Amino acid sequence: MAAAARQLPPPVAMLRDAALAAVVAALLAIPLLGVRLVDNASGLTLDSRLPLVLYAAAAVFAGRLLLSMGGRYVAPSLRGLTSSLPAMPRNSLIVFGWLLALAALLLPWMPFAERSLIDKLTLILIYVMLGWGLNIVVGLAGLLDLGYVAFYAIGAYAYALFSMHFGLSFWICLPLAGLMAALFGIALGFPVLRLRGDYLAIVTLGFGEIIRVVLLNWQAVTNGPNGITGIERPTLFGLSFSRSADGPTFADFFGIEYSPVQRVYFLYYLILALALLTTAFAQRIRRLPTGRAWEALREDEIACRSLGMNPVTVKLSAFAIGASFAGLAGSFFATRQGFISPESFSFIESATILAIVVLGGMGSQIGIVLAAVLLVGLPEWFRDLSEYRMLVFGGAMVVIMLWRPQGLLSRREPTILLDPKPARAEATVP
Amino acid sequence: MTIDIFLQQLVNGLTLGAFYGLIALGYTMVYGIIGMINFAHGDVYMIGAFVALIGFVVLSTVGVVSVPLAILVVLIMAMFFTACYGWAVERIAYRPLRGSPRLAPLISAIGMSIVLQNYVQIAQGARTKSIQPIVHGQYSFEVGPGAHVTISLLQIVIIVLTVVLMAGFTWVIRSTSLGRAQRATEQDATMAALLGVNVNRTISITFVIGASLAAVAGMMATLYYGVIDFYIGFIAGIKAFTAAVLGGIGSLPGAMLGGLIIGLIESFWPVFFDLAYRDVAVFGVLILVLIFRPTGLLGRPEIEKV
Numbered sequence: 001m002a003a004a005a006r007q008l009p010p011p012v013a014m015l016r017d018a019a020l021a022a023v024v025a026a027l028l029a030i031p032l033l034g035v036r037l038v039d040n041a042s043g044l045t046l047d048s049r050l051p052l053v054l055y056a057a058a059a060v061f062a063g064r065l066l067l068s069m070g071g072r073y074v075a076p077s078l079r080g081l082t083s084s085l086p087a088m089p090r091n092s093l094i095v096f097g098w099l100l101a102l103a104a105l106l107l108p109w110m111p112f113a114e115r116s117l118i119d120k121l122t123l124i125l126i127y128v129m130l131g132w133g134l135n136i137v138v139g140l141a142g143l144l145d146l147g148y149v150a151f152y153a154i155g156a157y158a159y160a161l162f163s164m165h166f167g168l169s170f171w172i173c174l175p176l177a178g179l180m181a182a183l184f185g186i187a188l189g190f191p192v193l194r195l196r197g198d199y200l201a202i203v204t205l206g207f208g209e210i211i212r213v214v215l216l217n218w219q220a221v222t223n224g225p226n227g228i229t230g231i232e233r234p235t236l237f238g239l240s241f242s243r244s245a246d247g248p249t250f251a252d253f254f255g256i257e258y259s260p261v262q263r264v265y266f267l268y269y270l271i272l273a274l275a276l277l278t279t280a281f282a283q284r285i286r287r288l289p290t291g292r293a294w295e296a297l298r299e300d301e302i303a304c305r306s307l308g309m310n311p312v313t314v315k316l317s318a319f320a321i322g323a324s325f326a327g328l329a330g331s332f333f334a335t336r337q338g339f340i341s342p343e344s345f346s347f348i349e350s351a352t353i354l355a356i357v358v359l360g361g362m363g364s365q366i367g368i369v370l371a372a373v374l375l376v377g378l379p380e381w382f383r384d385l386s387e388y389r390m391l392v393f394g395g396a397m398v399v400i401m402l403w404r405p406q407g408l409l410s411r412r413e414p415t416i417l418l419d420p421k422p423a424r425a426e427a428t429v430p
Numbered sequence: 431m432t433i434d435i436f437l438q439q440l441v442n443g444l445t446l447g448a449f450y451g452l453i454a455l456g457y458t459m460v461y462g463i464i465g466m467i468n469f470a471h472g473d474v475y476m477i478g479a480f481v482a483l484i485g486f487v488v489l490s491t492v493g494v495v496s497v498p499l500a501i502l503v504v505l506i507m508a509m510f511f512t513a514c515y516g517w518a519v520e521r522i523a524y525r526p527l528r529g530s531p532r533l534a535p536l537i538s539a540i541g542m543s544i545v546l547q548n549y550v551q552i553a554q555g556a557r558t559k560s561i562q563p564i565v566h567g568q569y570s571f572e573v574g575p576g577a578h579v580t581i582s583l584l585q586i587v588i589i590v591l592t593v594v595l596m597a598g599f600t601w602v603i604r605s606t607s608l609g610r611a612q613r614a615t616e617q618d619a620t621m622a623a624l625l626g627v628n629v630n631r632t633i634s635i636t637f638v639i640g641a642s643l644a645a646v647a648g649m650m651a652t653l654y655y656g657v658i659d660f661y662i663g664f665i666a667g668i669k670a671f672t673a674a675v676l677g678g679i680g681s682l683p684g685a686m687l688g689g690l691i692i693g694l695i696e697s698f699w700p701v702f703f704d705l706a707y708r709d710v711a712v713f714g715v716l717i718l719v720l721i722f723r724p725t726g727l728l729g730r731p732e733i734e735k736v
Contacts, residue, residue, distance in 0.1 A: 028518055035488070044487050044561060044594065085537045103586045144533065144579055199720055201536075204712030205668060217706040347584045347664070351540045358537045392547040394563045397541025398523050405530035 018065040025060035029053040049284065069146025074212055097366050102270055108265050115261055122268045122336065126329055128375045129275035131356040131368040133163050133325030137355065139320035139362040142298030143193070144201040148353050151181040151323040153215060155346035160340055161221070170234035181327025182320040192311055202263055214340040227341025233263065234270065234335045241266055248421025267336050274332060278325050279365050279366040285321075294318050302335045338413065341399050351378070355397050361406065374400075434577035439697045443527045445585045447693025448592035452647040452683040453670035454677070456516075456640025457597075462680035463636050464528070464615045469539035470519050472667015473546035474641045477648065478512040478648025479658045480550055483561060485653070496507070499585075501653075509642040510650045515546075516641020517634055525630065543663075550660040565653060574586055577616070588650050595646060596686055600637070603682060613635060616680070669696075672716045678729020685728060 004270065034053040035046045107113055107121070137145050155177040187319045192203045215222045222228070233241060239250040241263035251258035251267075285291040293314045297304050301311055334340050355376055360367030375396070379389050453475050461470040485504035494500050523538045565581040577703065603609035603623045605710040615632045651666075652658055673692045677684025692712055700706045 019639070024514065024518060027511065027514045031484055032477065032550060035484055035553055037484060037487065037559055038558065039559075044483075044559065045489060046484070046487055071495075109640050139535075144536075176499065178705060184480065190718060195720055195724055199724065202668075202671060203713075203717055203720060205714055206672065209668065213709050217704075306454045311630070348544070355537050355540065357531045362531075365696070378631065387548075387552055390544060394541045394544025398538050398545065401534050401538040401541065402526050405527055405534035 011046030013071075014065060014068045016243065017068060018061045021064040022057040022061035026053055027292060029056040036077035049254040066357075088219070093366055099367065100366065101276060108268060115264055118264050118268050120377065122264070122271055123380065124372050124377050125271040125275050125334075126333060126368050127353065127356060127372040129271065129278050129329045129332075130326060130353045131372055132275065132278040132282060132365060133322050134331065134353050134357050135360075135362070135365070136285075136294075136320055136325070136370060137322035138357050139364075140282070140286065140298065141315060141322075143315060143319060144208040145204045145319075145322070146350055146354065147203045147206070147211075147348075148322070148326055148347040149345050149347070150204075150208040150211040151185060151326035151332040152333070152349070153211055153342070154181045154184050155327030156334040156340045156345070157222060157228070157330075158333035159326065159334045161230045162232045163230065169233065170331070174328060178324040178327040179332035181330065182324035186316060189316045190312070193315040193319060205347070205350075208345075208347060212342050212345055215345070222342070225341060225343070227339060229339045231338050231340065232336050233338065234266070239396055267332075271329075271332055271336075274328055278328075281321075281325075282365070284318065290314075290317055324389040339362050359397075359404075434573050434579055434708060435701060437573055437579040438703055440528075440694070441579065441581050441585060443694035444675075444690070445588050445693070447690035449647045449651060449654075449666070449689070450670045450673045451518070451686040451689025452592060452595070452650075453666060454673040454689045455596075456644050456677050457654045458514055458674040458682060459612075459636050460638050461674070463612065464535075464619075466524070466532075466535045466639075467539065467671065468519075468524075468640070469536065469583050470523070470542040470546055470668070471640065471644060472665075472670065473543045473646045473664035474496065474516050474519065474663070475514060475644040475651075475666055475670075476658070476660060476663030476685040477515050477546060477550065478508050479652050480554060480639070480660075480661065481511045481645065482508040482649035482652045483559060484562065485501045486523060486561060488563030501649075503519075504689075505646065505649055508645040512645030512648065514627035514644045516637040516644075519546075520637040525633075530580055531653070535698045543667075547660050547663065548585055554660065556660065558657055560657045561652065563653075563656060565685050584653060587692070588654065591646065591650070595643065599643070600682065602639075608635065610631075647664075648713050650673070669712055671707075672712055676716060676719050678726025681728045681730070684726055684728035691727075 029142055030053055030363055032058060034050050035048055037044050038047045104125075107117055130148070134145065134148050135146070137143050158177040158180040159170070159173045160175055162168045163170070168176070188204070188207050192200060195203065216225055218224070235241070236250060239248055239253050241250050249258065279425075286295070293304070293309060293320035294317075297309065297311055297314050304314075305311060333344070337344075352375060356371040359375065360369070375393070378396075379393055440705045453471065456471050456474070458468065460471070471610060482546070482653045484502050485507045486500065489503060494503070522536050527535045527538055528610070550631055563584075565582075565584040565587060569581050570584075571579050573579050608626070610633045611627045612635070613620065614625070614627055615629050619629050622632075627732060669692055670689065673688035675684045675688070676691060677688030692715075695715060696708055697709055699705070699711050703711070
């Protein structure tokens, strides 16, 4: 096909190409889109929807033609525009980051901040925090973790169970949940971290499934698929956010009128603080020996081993720390929802978090925020699409990867360079 | 465990192993040739199952009554259409990403998997589809006093079909020019291209072969279980990938062996332990194998060069 395209004049080659694409699309559409299985009393029958095949073929024909025409006539002029994105100087990114944090702090006081918006932002912030936590594992240490949601689940269940059985408050359980997740991270990481990247990916994927299966079936402890309800809500130094409580409530203490919005705001600030803690930690540890060891190991494992580093302990620390942040986020999730079930911790969550990290540009903190808004926020706003939502989500993952394989804001240069050359930023991606 | 239960579970395990082996071949071939986990492969298998189901319904509507003929026609149909899907997935989501950071194609593959699942869910409905058994008949053997082992005709068909396909497939890889091109690309894609191998076409054909083998597994699942939905690809995919890793990823006999072992573990597990934790057992075995033999059972150890 490539050889033929070279001989034909461009417009003809494009038409030919588009026609071929349309034929393939029709072939793909015939069995699954063209007919629909219908359940009847007598068994399955078929419902023919052949026009859909024609529409699909026509859409693909037009799309392919536009794409190749765009690629030939429009893209060269646009190329300068997109490639200038990662070239943004580092300082301006830092300023942008501070502005973003400030905006997040002030946002609830803006006149347009409705309750639903704060709710959505809280959800996005959970994913931002998870993304920042996973970024320690994937972005800094270069370990591919496909089961990150397992640690999130452990954190959530740890909080729910501790508070239910021992009556511990949220603020005591929060570090405990992080610790539990880190312990599980060490228990899993110790045997498997000597494996190469892809094996690690599949083992962590398997671990994620194991945790989910155990949560589903260990009825006595986790209540199985029904989940745990009535999880205690968080308090502010003992001040509860409900209308009435045993102790003083938030509204009573400050002498203001009770409103359910207060808790929404409190949760928003809580997750914002947790997320900022995560990113501050990640930024600081990059400058410490541990963080440098992670980056060095990511860039060249053999060189590190020759220099006497123990790769297993270095990786283990990254794995455990990343896991503990997932645990913190998990216990926040549990306290926000008041209800958890294994359903919330399926593989699709792991995939979403990993997609946020990779899409954000692996190592770029602001890139992760943008990616989280894109992947979690937009589908939330487009809930009206209902059944098409996940289709669009998956499609967006593919399209964005094709558009920017290195992530939205690619920033993967080592923190420390002997001879800092800005041009190396792209070249160090393995 | 008495001998009849042992033999019965052995037969069931072999049947399951045939499924996993066929799907695992697709994973291991793709991993061998371009070094990526084709995450959408499990969903390609699911599409194979749906195409087969639709094919059976079409044939029964048209009025085909001969069962062997129906199976043959549906087999060819499912392989063809599913191969188209395999080809399209590679062309759309993986080929443009060749040579980009290693994680990019993986994310794109996960995206593709989500797309395929939801596409089928929207096009065919989220409800589970079931079909009446088509292949009847079973044979019972007496293996001891009062102990019987039952093998259904369908199980024999599945095992024979799998063995034939795997033999044919091994022959293709070993003795045809296509197989040679494939092995050459696997070892060194740049060198193969310099020597006149059309690397892109070879990779496409790898996906087509992988998808058609998955389609066979899908058709067999439709016949064997009689119940499918849009989500069956995920768990079958992970298990088949586990099989590929267990056997040594990149190794074709390894994928078949791995599939067999996973099938046997799955069928023997409920005899001794709680059925609910069967999946845990499969992944537990994977972790154990990787700790003690990281290259898998038949994989060649990889020598890292600086």
